[in-house]
Amino acid sequence: MTRELLIGTYTERLPHVDGHAEGVLSARFDGTGLTEPVVAARVENPSWLAVAPDGTAVYAVSETEPDGRVVAFARSSDGALTELGSVSSGGPSPAHLVVHPSRPLLLAGTYGGGTVSVFALREDGSLGGRTAFVQHEGSGPEPARQDGPHVHQLSIDPVTGDAVVVDLGLGEVRWYALTDDGRLTLRPDATVVLGSAGPRHLAFDADGRHAVLVDELDSSVDVLRREGDRFVRVQSTTTRGDAASGDNTPAAVCISASGRTVLVSNRGDDTIAVFAFDRDASRLALVDVVEVGGRTPRDLVIAPEGDRVLAACQDSDEVAVFAFDDAARTLRPLGRTPVPTPVHLAFV
Template sequence: MARGRHRDAPSRTPAAAPASAAAPQQGAAAQAAARPRSAPRHLYLGTYTSSGGGKGVGVATYDPHSGAISPGSVLAGAADPSFLALSAAGDVLYAVDEQEQGRVTAAAVGSDGTLRVLGSRPTGGSSPCHLSVHPGGRHVLSANYGSGSIAVHPLGSGGVLLARSDLVQHTGSGPDPDRQEGPHAHMVLSDPGGAFVLAVDLGTDSVYTYRLDPTAGKLTEVSRAAVKPGSGPRHLAFHPSGRYAYVANELGDSVIVCGYDPATGTLTPGSPQPTVPAGSPVSGRNYPAEVVVSANGAFVYVSNRGHDSVARFAVQNGGAGLRLLDAVPSGGAYPRHIALDPTGTLLFAANQNSGTVARFHVDPATGALTSAGGGYATPTPVCVLPV
């Protein structure tokens, strides 16, 4: 893949869109707790507008009991909004504009969940595919996949994006000539304590740890963790203890349990393990994508593109181990992104190639996933954010 538009490996043409998103959902969870349990909740959908028929950020609602999704409006002011994140207060939504000249867009969230564009800023790189809000609430961090860099944008009054305060360029490559010819930053997020910022780079088989200066908005590299060459790390999620993290390897078809020192920001990767049961039939390669952790730290879920499933792992030894329990069909094709709702009783899967968002009930005791009904049709869903 050339260092340009990020569309993953196989074709993304639809047949008919923290933890990576855990930090934004924490603020949303507080809002959700204040609403009646039966009241409809908002669901935001990321997509590609330059291919696959997406029109912008989708705004929908879902039933908190059944998970059934009802259509709403579309925010057309963001181009290729492939990843979304909410402010801690839930009043501003941020979206990457995954284009050659990458940008980040901010939108105010109305009381009815509708969105109004506040403005956008260039990321200084190409094809940004992930972003997160720093726990301090004063900065948005974005990962430029195409150019392999990390951008920092301070936030002004009302969550408005200010001019970029930093751009950190990764260097290096990996053994896969098609996907690792150069750096490809695929995710950037803060650790649970907010002391460090971690950037996952698929192209260099590395996870970088930075410290963010909250006044200057500058990143300083603290350490760098290397995974097995050719693994292509994509996304990372923390255990609630803050002492372990789980990395989904897109190219290595695996997940890694990593030790994490919250005092130093040092990440120590373990051995990779499969994300599909032994002997499972897969047409072509399998590309793990999103990894999420249950709020109680008992279960980890990984989406499998190719096997088209959601893997369920039991967390063992206080977070230090994972045991694969099963992998249930994702309810569509190529589940790029999965997310738990703030209550942890529903899981949504954005099946990019089938143009559907599937929903599952989550058993709180076993973590088991049970289909909650038919999929919600929407063009090229690549990110799903329930609040």
């Protein structure tokens, strides 16, 4: 089955990346490779995208300073994007946003500012008013990377509906109660403290009982288990193989629909770590480390059919495709498609 893939990129050179794309890109995926990507929307540094549940709207961060933007697009039946407007992200360098799965709300977080904003969404998908704004304060124990708050990811707890905020700078994952009209209230008793590990991205397991969290600063991955109305960390293990050496910063984490397999991308080692996940024991076991074949795998996504994995190789300008066998927990390379500075992959 052919599917549309939207690709977030960088469009300019920054301290951490030599961006040279032209905006949001679009390509077709046929199960083995991508068509040549085309520019779907010209946006400055659209490094993260979010798609409305029905596919009729797309949202992008514009990762800029001193203030970033959140940009809304209508998406037509043929995939064309039409800008509906933009608003301030509430701080510099927005890194992430998420559409609420069942309410007309969009959440956005800034890495440079350590802020979280909630926006109402109108019926046409355009951005309404800001319904909540939270400024994180403080710092973490690692002075070079945790000098202040750095919101890196937002998600919605599939059981409670809380907003979940991963702050790499503070070394914490925070849970906020989220009302129907988009107001946030911190639940301090639910905060998970990771400290100098530097939490980056979290993925919820379909069982609703577990989440897996990847930590950027110490190349670790954690199992979080729901106990009552909060999560506790029950395991932490490395994302690297025994022979790995040199600098490495994990980036993306995803869980197969069955919950059997967890995948983590390693930037530096330029590998995908493949873990077996035992739900009953709440344990991960590293079963393989697979060479990506490109440089700096910034994002990973499992295709909707569940049998392909795509990796966005930021610094080698390509998207790598793998055949994925969840039962055997194996990845087999199928090919790579040239794509300028790809950093986020979103199926529509």
